[in-house]
Amino acid sequence: MADDAAPTSRDYRETVFLPDTPFPMRAGLPVKEPEILARWEDLYARLRAERQARGAPLFVLHDGPPYANGAIHIGHALQKTLKDFVVRSRFALGYDVDYVPGWDCHGLPIEWKIEEELRAQGRRKEDVSKAEFRERCRAYAAQWIEVQKAGFKRLGVLGDWDNRYATMDYASEAAIVAEFHKFVVSGQLYRGSKPVMWSPVERTALADAEVEYHDHNSPTVWVKFPVVEGPQAADHASVVIWTTTPWTLPANRAIAFSPEIAYAVYEVEAMETGLDFEPWAKAGDRLILADARAADVAAAAKIARWRRVEDVDPSGMVCRHPLAALDDHYGFSVPLLSGDHVTDDAGTGFVHTAPGHGVDDYLVWLAHGHREIPETVDADGAYLPHVALFGGLKVLETEGKKAGKFGPANGAVMEKLVEAGNLLARGRLEHSYPHSWRSKAPVIFRNTPQWFIRMDEAVDTPELKGATLRETALKA
Known part of the structure; x- marks a missing residue:
């Protein structure tokens, strides 16, 4: 007897195995980006707390600081992300990573910006008191520190942003002066002169x-x-x-x-x-x-x-x-x-x-x-x-x-x-x-005329112990 029953149709979707992901189909960055930044906000602190709780060895990365003189650019992005590779890789290797970001707030890049502002007002640097000029530089640097810090955090750079350092912080300046005085007391400091690249228009030495x-x-x-x-x-x-x-x-x-x-x-x-x-x-x-x-x-x-x-x-x-x-x-x-x-x-x-x-x-x-x-x-x-x-x-x-x-x-x-x-x-x-x-x-x-520190004269200080500064540095 012929089998005249209709063939059963099959749903082949159950035979196709597609990945199951929690990612939404739409990026939704206006909503998603603030959520990502909020999740990153305390990531560094949580990582350090976890490493310190189990006594992980310390790894310190010193931040050679950028100038606080404008919005971040591709150069900033490069140097900060390269440092972030180091920080994250050291965390992954089990270290307690100490990375304190910082800013350089002294020197020509900032002074030149203030001079541009003064020229726009029809004023010359020579007509402005040192106190006013320094105060304007300080305010300018403080403004750009916050702008750059926000930019670096958006790049996902891990670091102790809440305790950043700046060369213009009074504590930093006090530490620099204290170290400088050690050279004065030890006799390693002396007054001399040497030729440098000099810009008469800007009235400053150039690197x-x-x-x-x-x-x-x-x-x-x-x-x-x-x-x-x-x-x-x-x-x-x-x-x-x-x-x-x-x-x-x-x-x-x-x-x-x-x-x-x-x-x-x-x-x-x-x-x-x-x-x-x-x-x-x-x-x-x-x-x-x-x-x-x-x-x-x-x-x-x-x-x-x-x-x-x-x-x-x-x-x-x-x-x-x-x-x-x-x-x-x-x-x-x-x-x-x-x-x-x-x-x-x-x-x-x-x-x-x-x-x-x-x-x-x-x-x-x-x-x-x-x-x-x-x-x-x-x-x-x-x-x-x-x-x-x-x-x-x-x-x-x-x-x-x-x-x-x-x-x-x-x-x-x-x-x-x-x-x-x-x-x-x-x-x-x-x-x-x-x-x-x-x-x-x-x-x-x-x-x-400049101040110099003697590199090759043996000095009997607690730090050098009769050695020269060059010998001590090379040994370190």
Whole structure:
């Protein structure tokens, strides 16, 4: 008998296994985000309490603080989330993690913002009392601490936000002063000076990270330093230097050379003819420079023909400052000092050395036992009054429409070199030059008085116990 019963239909949904999740189909962020933030609010405290209850080992992450000077940006997000990876991974490994977020409330980033506010009100920083300026900085930083803290918490960064630190907290300042006094009492603190990147427009020193480089057209000069001590002194020879900063020549105290470079005396025999100007070099001049730079120097000075007279060893040689004939202020000796930084890739193979206006200059000066660093330029980018022939002249303009432009100093120095008979040649060079990333104005290397802490002098204190600070730090 045929089975005429209708086939039973089957519900195949029971054979399809789909994941079951509590997540809703819709994100609903306007409602969900506040709930998530509320759940995160005490997560750090709960994690620490749980770890401390079972005696977990302590892990401390120090927060190198951001500046409290604006809303958070991608750089903040990067450094804070990277630190959060460390905090969370250490919690996952069973540690009791101590992470106290903080803020840096001192320095140029905040001061510059207040100066911008003052300029918008038609006021200058110089017209505002120190008390008012500091109070405005403090209020500005306090405002942005709260804004940034809210932003970091929204990123989900775990930390002890309720007990954050700030360098402007009175407790922080008191701790800093207390540590500073330890160096004072131990004798490790001393007053000195060194050249730093300086922005005359902002009247402040700049860190390397605050400097950016732009193309700049600079004057170049080849300058003669007459030899007064050494075999070539009797022949009235001159060492030739090259620089793109003529304004630093009043601060010159030495000339650097390299024992690895071949130097020689070249005697000028004939000058180029048919020029629109009269060259400063003359037949009979004896010039000392690197062999590798001879052709380029001859071309710059418009020398048609010269002869190589003899090899020269600059060791022990002493020169006269090129401005000595114009003012006794420059009557000091200019020694030749060996330096590892000297090359014959450009210039003359000799490096004009002004220890107050360059790091290499400063280091080679100290390496040869000299300690006094001349101060020639003030905070406003002008020569100090005691600088003979040039006192008060601006290296960089800081006021008006010319603010950030080079002032008359370069031109004045070149004019005096011509008057003294020691300018060999000059030109222009487009090259990469440091500028402040805030004001976009050029910066200069300027000698500034500073406080230093001795790193390599053994001190008998409870902390150092007769060791040097460097030894103690390296051991730690």
